[in-house]
Amino acid sequence: MINSKCRPECFSYRDPAGGAIRVGDAFFRRITASGWEDWRRFNDSGLAKDLVADGWLLPFGDAEKQPSGEWLAPVETLDFVSYSYEWAFGQLRDAAVLTLELLLRALEYGMTLKDASSCNVQRHRGRMIFMDHGSFTLYREGEVWAGYRQFVSHFLGPLLLMARGDRRHQLQLRNFPDGLPLDYVAGALPQRCLLSLPALVHIYGHAWFQKRLQDTADLRQPEIRPLPKKRFQILLLSLRDFLAGLKSPSESGEWSDYYEHTSYSETSFLDKQRIVRELCREVAPHRVVDLGANTGVFSRIAAETAEVVIAADVDFPAVDRLYGQLQQGAGGERIYPLQQDLCCPSPGLGVLNRERLPFLERARGDLVLGLALIHHLAIGNNWPLPLVGALFAELAPVALVEFVPKADRQVKRLLRTRRDIFPEYGRDGVLAAFGRYYRRVKTFPIAGSERELFLFDGRIE
């Protein structure tokens, strides 16, 4: 018996019909008396079974009544939770398309979605999956969609801004937890978007209607024209087709072409891959965090042994490219691409700072990779070396770190336009700094280069 009266989770508190609760490592869907009718309809209609069979909905078990009068249904646990402000462009687009597909399917069963938050969708074992089982409610002919504004603010607006404006607008989703305000999107989009019918209607027209009707002093319930089901479906289909055709900005990122322009010889690169592969096998981690993953060459190697690999990089195009490659090829089921600036990692946000958890808390694993990374933190961003060590120690008890000496072309590039104020940056300095947090170290020279790999191990033998 589970006490469902424990504090509601901060990530699932808005809907009086239910929410999600965590008990230890397990998750449950909580259904209150007011949500029971919809839950029963969702299951009895066959919609739930249909969605799970298609791999669109996170699998869940039967709901059991609790002494509190509520029902709890066990839900499959997600390997890793991330938020829309960290996703690749394609990931946000796929989440949007899935939400619309799901709504279209629900309409066939006489149900609809009561909301359209990007938090309802997560990447799970290689695909986007819907995880808010409590979102489904009875559809009544002619009603408008309550989640329309949220859909535009969470998906369409940010995607349009990222595709047609500046890719970095995505980070504004951190500041607006319930999606980007439409007047903000309309103001930030380039004017040529006025020529696009979806942008004209869903963004500019929508923002105009909002402003016109919200500024009124009239307290009566607004008269709303009915929306026939057929037209509603056409609206959703047109939105889906438009979103499915949106592409991420094509310009090359700072690091996404790193491997094409690096000073590595093929021998060195292959030797580095060999060492990483061998060490991953030796450490046998369940969960790996690859910091500065770029387009995921070493994340893929880590995924040969680990169940979950979080591939974080600061560069938007690199993350977009990795996600695109993972969707096209096989073997990406265990990799979770993530945009993350280590100088400003995702903080705790929302209610009690616990609605969206900080990156460093979510990403903790058994092994952290920092390949060709620490010189960017120490020299590119002036991090004292002990702080670099602290970051790695925060994330995992074992760290595999690539040391790039000052004689290397990449470090020379960083020092090209500035004074060298980093006398401590060197082999000994790195070993000493990481030695504060890790007990043992093994070193591996990379053939054909002056670079070295250090395996720091903080586990108790």
Place this chain on the structure above:
Amino acid sequence: MKRSIFWSATAAAVGLFILPWNAWAYLDPGAGSMAIQALAAAIFTVAVFFRQIRNRVCSLFRRSSRHDKQ
């Protein structure tokens, strides 16, 4: 038979006006967002209609050019 169709259509038409258009969910859909949906749906229904006509005309031309080549 005809009578039952008549009554079903009448019930649907009456129902359309009795039922609330706005879903009273936990989320505030916003007056502007509710108001624009019917208009947006009408615009895209017309757009889809014309796109279908355009596609049919294009497919006719494509078919005739294929016949010419053969």
